[in-house]
Amino acid sequence: MNSLRFNQFLHSVADTGMELLRTRLRSNSGQLKTLTALCRELLSTRGEASGIAIARDIVNQYQELNEDQRLQFFEMVNEEFSVDVDDVAVAAETFCKLRDPASLRRLTEQVESQCQELIRRINMAPGGTATIVEMRRDLLELTKNHPQLEPVEYDLKHLLFSWFNRGFLEIEQINWETPAIILEKLIQYESVHAMKGWQDLRGRLADDRRCFAFFHPTLPNEPLIFVEVALVQGLSESIEPIIDATQPVTNPQKADTAIFYSINNCQQGLKGVSFGNLLIKQVVEHLSREFPNLKHFSTLSPIPGFRRWFDSILKQPDQYAISKQDHELMLKMQSDDWYEDEKLLESLKPALQGLIAYYLAYARKKDEPLDPVARFHLRNGARLKRLNWLGDCSPNGFQQSAGMLANYIYEPDKIVQNHEAHVKDRIFAIDRKIYDLVPSNLRGNQSKKRQKRKN
Amino acid sequence: MNSLRFNQFLHSVADTGMELLRTRLRSNSGQLKTLTALCRELLSTRGEASGIAIARDIVNQYQELNEDQRLQFFEMVNEEFSVDVDDVAVAAETFCKLRDPASLRRLTEQVESQCQELIRRINMAPGGTATIVEMRRDLLELTKNHPQLEPVEYDLKHLLFSWFNRGFLEIEQINWETPAIILEKLIQYESVHAMKGWQDLRGRLADDRRCFAFFHPTLPNEPLIFVEVALVQGLSESIEPIIDATQPVTNPQKADTAIFYSINNCQQGLKGVSFGNLLIKQVVEHLSREFPNLKHFSTLSPIPGFRRWFDSILKQPDQYAISKQDHELMLKMQSDDWYEDEKLLESLKPALQGLIAYYLAYARKKDEPLDPVARFHLRNGARLKRLNWLGDCSPNGFQQSAGMLANYIYEPDKIVQNHEAHVKDRIFAIDRKIYDLVPSNLRGNQSKKRQKRKN
Amino acid sequence: MNSLRFNQFLHSVADTGMELLRTRLRSNSGQLKTLTALCRELLSTRGEASGIAIARDIVNQYQELNEDQRLQFFEMVNEEFSVDVDDVAVAAETFCKLRDPASLRRLTEQVESQCQELIRRINMAPGGTATIVEMRRDLLELTKNHPQLEPVEYDLKHLLFSWFNRGFLEIEQINWETPAIILEKLIQYESVHAMKGWQDLRGRLADDRRCFAFFHPTLPNEPLIFVEVALVQGLSESIEPIIDATQPVTNPQKADTAIFYSINNCQQGLKGVSFGNLLIKQVVEHLSREFPNLKHFSTLSPIPGFRRWFDSILKQPDQYAISKQDHELMLKMQSDDWYEDEKLLESLKPALQGLIAYYLAYARKKDEPLDPVARFHLRNGARLKRLNWLGDCSPNGFQQSAGMLANYIYEPDKIVQNHEAHVKDRIFAIDRKIYDLVPSNLRGNQSKKRQKRKN
């Protein structure tokens, strides 16, 4: 079937309407009206005679804005297209009195801001969805200092959450036959173990590797999230041989273990619209079918929150049962190149392993593991299996995770149980051996804390 | 790039979760739990460990329901997953007091029913979107006698309206190289000028024809709407030569006119989610580019509301200035084969033309043209150009439109003006010649009515 | 990657050259020169400045020829572009004297007619390959009465044999998602069990059926050969339930047998360029993978040569040990509707089965089975397993095969042995039970004949 790719053409019918509008705008103000006017027009034009053309102009003009202008733009949107508080109040009062379907419907309509309809109409433009994702990325940045824009960000998130439903996504294998325009995004978005260029990329798409990504039909060249997998024998304990592009390629049919060594969310504008959990499970499923010999599925993951937590507890060594001697050694880790001192590393090993085991097993935030990667995988149904001392000897690896990496394993027949135990009962799937690494006095400490909490 | 078509496979990882659930359900009740239990489970499972599998089961089981069961299912959904009126009332009162962002957000969350989240999760299943469209089709049927289900229908419409945004649709040309699985849908959905089978279809996809449809990425084999176009010389006045598959194929490069002779919405479940206006304009645009010789774009349309209106006014002939003689003739139109009496037809011609012109030019419903096809095209920016006596001599053509067809022409540079004049000022683009057909005494009548309204 | 489909465009650069040529031709003779002139020009133009355009003109003009003109055209080609006998003779004599590589090369060049180069250049035109296949089809028809054209037909066959090498073919599954332009070819080309229209076709592409075809890249909408398969339980003995489109669809996963019930060569112009043997084996291979439960692969085949042979032996009943009584019954088979007399049928059964068994087991042509279908499958490595009385009760079935069908089974691990025994030792894989059906006195007859031959 011929795909007409109408979107690539100029929509001259719609353009005719647009030209009319431009003329009118010009005659009013002597210059091309701003985005504000276009947004008003897009919402006010009943029917859609020129909707696509206006939406396209908004998309194009948005691309030209600098940061200040974006701020102004979203403040305008917030002021002009947010809900009318008085109208909502009236509808709310009516509902409280009547409590009938009609007044409920009315209230429902009143609490939905015009902003949502504006976004839905902008989406009609060629490239509209991509721009809306960018808008949310920009807004997430802006709301840090301008919390008043949160309602707009909330509206965008609401729609994106609905539009990027798993049912609309496609999973694709990425390999050396993938178009370059997609491959270069991988180089750009890979942040766990950075790629230096095409040579590195080629290594990560070798015959003993697999890479998968989710795509949305309107963003065909933009991966939403991708995962990199190495097919190996035995549970990998070090990242070095995996990301070294000069290593020989092995026969993937002989592999017994799939190592998920890098997962990257690509679109900041889709923050909070989570895909990672689904992607991992589907890739496990797919690999099981492609390679019947695979027996184990495991991550090789950083412990990215460790160092920050470690720096904070260093100030209260007693509470964490850190011996004076160890504390002195640990203070040396403030230097930029502490890890190049092999003796220091060796001396630190027992204490650091103990602390990192404690950190993963006991450190909490809102009743969930404090470490974001641990939180993600444990909640997702994986089991923390092993800690690997000197698993990542890159500067970043040392600074962030004290050079250690963790294996979270995915056992297909235990994923659901682990997940439910995690979510419902806060029982986290962590191997006995991890607990064993925690110094006994810290374990006692932990028990006391729990005791306290229960009381 | 290899598309993995994961959706076609069984999701065995998710299945594991599902099996667990089924076992639990069975152990409780001795049998496979019903859809109700699955819906609860789908919403209650925090995280998504087995979301896709549960959603798939819901989709499969929904397909098995008979009409009674569907009614029960939606009543359950309505009772269980609609908004909690008390919670909304509390949130509404709080908002009325505080009128701050936090209480607004809380209210917004309360008025969104759980049903919407349920639908979003069902959408994760393979074939989920298609099932949701079917659900709305079924609900539209059910709400006729069960208006209490309207909130559920409203929730479905809200999501489908958002998901079937023009930005997500693709326009495709349909021709003889299109897969049979799509072509058979055309035969099935064509209701303006029915096709008897593949022979008819082939004629409508001949070299001097064009056919275009909108598709949604998740329904690749289901056209949402399609339009059939004949490329001819001069403005067609009769449908016969167009739908007669035995007519010789002409050279489309020599055509000066594109006749849009059939437009069909295919998905009842998407009722009210309009695409027709956009499709026509984009096809006009596309044909202009493919055939630079095309000068005119016109429909050849039925007047489907005429007969019902005509039957009603026949009871009050005086008010519509129908002479006694004409009235007698018109009463003969009650018979099943009145149109086979050529003399009668000839005698009726002036009066019928006058009435149909009056009907199109003056008959109103909520300030818009009463005839649905006239309303659609005029609102859409077309101009009613001509009436064609004996344009459709099929039994259906006579019974519905008294054998007449109308040409609505689309002039690219006037579409926007027509549309805006229509929407804003209720000025309808109707040719002088149509007005001229209206009997003068009826025209006076009309002026008086207007006068009255103004007073 | 964008495929430019240049071939669909006019080649205006080349056209410029063509225009020049046309002008020149016109100025010479006052009218557009004939195909002859174009062929000369195509061969004489050194370089290829206007080769594609000339080739295209030849292709277009060939399409316009009637049968007489085609005869003239090929006679011209034969006279003008065949080898020069004198030149060959000179080169042959030189070679006989020198017997060196240079004179061999020279001789090789001389025996290749210019006609081959002409065909190769015509092939450059858009649609060239398709036209060349048509040319051969026409020539095969013409050579029946005009054997002098055989050298041209031989040249065409030589090139087509080289171009339609298995390495260039693609096997495709045909199903309801296949473009209609291909599906209609199936209806058209099916000659074993004719389809009445799309309804029949749909039945043959149901979920418990499979259909596969070979395609050549330059003929994307033209199947070269296709095979229809039914997935059933047990070895089918009758064609009726298979080709009856109203039969319910069964679950193909439960099938243990794949019945190849129709194989059709589509392109007469490719006669003698055999694909059937490869197609069957690859489909067996493919189905084994898709349906691991399949245990048997069998044809359900007509015995198309039986009736002609039978009619001939009826004249010498003694030689075939036909009893007087049987002979009288058999003479009744001359009538058009003999098979509607059930009693007659029943009376004929033993004798006809015996004769058909004899025909398949012993009737020979050039040391191969006389029946073309038997010859094809036995040579191809299959085993004649069973005869099915009243397997095909269509008029054609009775007239051609006396209502019987044969099962040739393909056992993957015996195909090669069967094939080699067949080709090398003339041992044909025919089941004991078939021999058992042959009347004993005929079997003796056969032994004598063999004896005689050996002596």
Next chain:
Amino acid sequence: MNSLRFNQFLHSVADTGMELLRTRLRSNSGQLKTLTALCRELLSTRGEASGIAIARDIVNQYQELNEDQRLQFFEMVNEEFSVDVDDVAVAAETFCKLRDPASLRRLTEQVESQCQELIRRINMAPGGTATIVEMRRDLLELTKNHPQLEPVEYDLKHLLFSWFNRGFLEIEQINWETPAIILEKLIQYESVHAMKGWQDLRGRLADDRRCFAFFHPTLPNEPLIFVEVALVQGLSESIEPIIDATQPVTNPQKADTAIFYSINNCQQGLKGVSFGNLLIKQVVEHLSREFPNLKHFSTLSPIPGFRRWFDSILKQPDQYAISKQDHELMLKMQSDDWYEDEKLLESLKPALQGLIAYYLAYARKKDEPLDPVARFHLRNGARLKRLNWLGDCSPNGFQQSAGMLANYIYEPDKIVQNHEAHVKDRIFAIDRKIYDLVPSNLRGNQSKKRQKRKN
């Protein structure tokens, strides 16, 4: 339609046959037989029961051969599968006597070596065509020292010439959406202006560039030839700004000139099977359509044969009217870095320009321009328009073409005339200005030479 990609699977049916063969071979000789045995088997096996499997083994084993083994392999092929000289002689004699169609056909069959049939059968293997192209590449190398293999090379060329007919090729646009597996080939095959890596490649596929290649259906990831085009304003005189990836991208819609700055044949094994002439003309055609503003189509080409010719004439300065002073300067060009001396360059300019103009206008080989690039473009219908002093200031540019580049322009309405004048009358389309650069005494010289030849 589902493409089954059977070729990617193991052909287990065929494998069964293969296994049988291997067993037999092993039992004979105690080890896996060599390629020789396989080739014999492939040819001797009547029918094709195991043809694909044997062909595949040959393909796989050929890949493993080292250079010595390849030589042995082709010598075996040459000895065993070349024509039988005695048989040819007999057939030749018979033909000389009879001169009838039958004896001609017999002779034709005898002069075709078995090697051709061997190649055709090898082609059935997955990847067969690619291997055959490699075989010819290897043979072209081997025949330099082993001319006795020429008959085998000739057989390969004959088949490849037939198989790579323009009618079977597809032209594709190469851009940033092209799979990486193809793009890396461009980096690898570009030899006119080498690319250092992906950064360079990206520049050559920028929005103001175009790249096109021919592909054969059986080699989907292997371009046969590609051309790189820059869309610029005015006739480019220097390659630097074109291949500098850091230059800003310009608006291609504003370009009036397309510069073909690099054309590369990719497959050494297809040497002599020319595509370049067709590719350029089709790209001219395509660009005219995509960019209606384009007025000029020109190459920016090296003069690769100049330096070798120049070095030879330096020995006979008098004959080429080189002044003593110039001759001394020219001798300095022997150094490796002569071109870094700007003064020298400036002093040499008039003499070098004169000589290069003479070289292009008058130097001949077999009546055609001596320079291979000039020969290609002039024969192809282009016109030598301009010489650009310091057009290519790379070391290679200086060493090969004395830093000069030539513009050959393609004027669509003159291509055919130029081509025909070239081929038939040896009139070469060279601009007056080029002749004007030739020193007048050399021009006289040229006239005399011509005079002499005529006499």
